[in-house]
Amino acid sequence: MSDLTMNSMQRTLTTLGHQEPDRVPLFLLTTLHGAKELGLSIEEYFSKSENVVEGQMRLLKKYRGDCLYPFYYAPIETEAWGGEVIYLPDGPPNTGNPIIQQVAQIDRLEAPRVSESACLARVLETISALKAKVGDSVPIIGVAISPFSLPVMQMGFEDYIQLMYEDRRRFEHLMALNEAFTTEWANAQLAAGATAICYFDPVSSTTNIPRELYLKTGQQVAKRTLSRINGPTATHMASGRGLGILQDIAETGTAVVGVSALEDLAELKQAANGRVSLLGNLNGIEMRHWTGQQAEENVKQAIRKGARGGGFILADNHGEIPWQVPDEVLHAITDAVDCWGRYPLDWVD
Amino acid sequence: MQQRVEEFQQALAYLDRVKANEIFAQSLQQSSPLQVVEQLIVPALINIGRQWQEGSLALSQIYMSGRISEEMVDQALPASDPDRKKQPRSAIVVLDDYHMLGKRIVYSVLRASGYELFDYGRMTPQDLVERVLAEKIRVLMISVLMLPSALRIREVSDALAQAGSDIRIIVGGAPFLFDKNLWQEVGADAMGENASDALKIIQGWMGELS
Structure with missing residues (x-):
């Protein structure tokens, strides 16, 4: 891709301005693959910021993507709240027992200070070190779980649904605590050098709650939180559906929406209508078995449906490429973007 | 019956417990608990599941529908009731x-x-x-x-x-x-x-x- 005229940052900013850059930006959101590169277990890999810095730099060079992704794992946030993290040999770490076992505990819950958390400090060190290496040439994407989605890890999804529907006072109290935490966490990442924050909000997806509930809950939380985050944000549905609320998500002030492989990218593009950019929507689960030809076909289809006029970043649909996706597939995706992603997209009807 | 299933399904999906209980109670006056389960609850829950798959209902609605229905059926047809279906373990x-x-x-x-x-x-x-x-x-x-x-x-x-x-x-x-x-x-x-x-x-x- 050496004959391209833009660096990754220019390419990304151009598309986010709803203009066509030199090529479709590719965000290969690889996290666990860094452990493979360094020959470390996933637990060992995430135990030191230097490992993740080295891993991310190697992955950037190897797969030729357009961003750095210093995301560790989702439960790192509940770890900061005192929760347990369970490491797997071949997948993202899980949250252990919820920190909220009884809803009454919400009344006494206190949010941790980001500055006092050792696990979050590792992420901030990673971002600072990456920023020192790439400056403004490559976007560094920080991650914050939305205050509205964090309770799935804090108390379990089942209890959280009941809280949403049946205990509005405690729900609002938990949101206030989480909003303060998420804002501080996102702003700390931006201060450390992150270019933007990916705001993971799968509970808001219409896969999980109906639109009318989203408008009263997740959307209000997002409006309050995003307005206090000192930088651009991308709202990610983590594979969940978002077509039915795309305009509602745009109203929260986010710049980008991460969209699902379960929905048609052409319909999403039409619904986005230039108000938000789209990030997605390659199927990371199917990707494990793609041949080179299938990778190329999937990339071509996504570009054909979503990339005209900019406002589009090609990525997987979940926000993390599974550990099981082999190198050959990731290389094939990059090659296909290089071949078919160059603007103007003359080959698209 | 079809209309009753639709009304029941709506009540479940929008968490209208009062309406759901009312329809359930009316149905119990006309049929046995097992018949009500088979003719009212099962079709409603199947439709709700299908609508989630199609993207028109959300997981939270399926969860709450299941819980509300489960409570009603537990009262009318306790776990020990011989009418509970003969089924594989x-x-x-x-x-x-x-x-x-x-x-x-x-x-x-x-x-x-x-x-x-x-x-x-x-x-x-x-x-x-x-x-x-x-x-x-x-x-x-x-x-x-x-x-x-x-x-x-x-x-x-x-x-x-x-x-x-x-x-x-x-x-x-x-x-x-x-x-x-x-x-x-x-x-x-x-x-x-x-x-x-x-x-x-x-x-x-x-x-x-x-």
Whole structure:
């Protein structure tokens, strides 16, 4: 891709301005693959910021993507709240027992200070070190779980649904605590050098709650939180559906929406209508078995449906490429973007 | 009856407990509890499951619908009632994963449909195999959210096959929605795309397994 005229940052900013850059930006959101590169277990890999810095730099060079992704794992946030993290040999770490076992505990819950958390400090060190290496040439994407989605890890999804529907006072109290935490966490990442924050909000997806509930809950939380985050944000549905609320998500002030492989990218593009950019929507689960030809076909289809006029970043649909996706597939995706992603997209009807 | 099912379904999806209870009580005046389950609750829950798959209803609505229905059926048709369906010995489990909601929804939908089943909670493949063999389970439902957990179902299906078990395995959860061949890859006998699929699959197997 050496004959391209833009660096990754220019390419990304151009598309986010709803203009066509030199090529479709590719965000290969690889996290666990860094452990493979360094020959470390996933637990060992995430135990030191230097490992993740080295891993991310190697992955950037190897797969030729357009961003750095210093995301560790989702439960790192509940770890900061005192929760347990369970490491797997071949997948993202899980949250252990919820920190909220009884809803009454919400009344006494206190949010941790980001500055006092050792696990979050590792992420901030990673971002600072990456920023020192790439400056403004490559976007560094920080991650914050939305205050509205964090309770799935804090108390379990089942209890959280009941809280949403049946205990509005405690729900609002938990949101206030989480909003303060998420804002501080996102702003700390931006201060450390992150270019933007990916705001993971799968509970808001219409896969999980109906639109009318989203408008009263997740959307209000997002409006309050995003307005206090000192930088651009991308709202990610983590594979969940978002077509039915795309305009509602745009109203929260986010710049980008991460969209699902379960929905048609052409319909999403039409619904986005230039108000938000789209990030997605390659199927990371199917990707494990793609041949080179299938990778190329999937990339071509996504570009054909979503990339005209900019406002589009090609990525997987979940926000993390599974550990099981082999190198050959990731290389094939990059090659296909290089071949078919160059603007103007003359080959698209 | 069709209109009543639709009204009941609406009441469930929008958490109108009063209306749902009213329709249920009216139906009980005209039919036996088992008939009401089969003619009112099962069709409503199947429709709700289908609408989630199509994207027109959300998971929270399915969960609450299942719980409301389960409460009503537990009152009218207690677990010990001889009218509870004769069925193959069944169990549901979350394999090696910490995401329990999917299992809870399927459990509620099945119980609200008159079935009884063991809830194994969360188990590792090895412990699960030992338990289903010891308890002579005929239908095992495995719920997962994470891809690594889904892939680990293969360990269960292989071990059960080696033990000569004729158990049937139904799998469900997000990874199976994104890769339609994954259920075969892990050695399952069927895959449910939504909570009520498990119900339909078991209904389809009833003749063979009873």
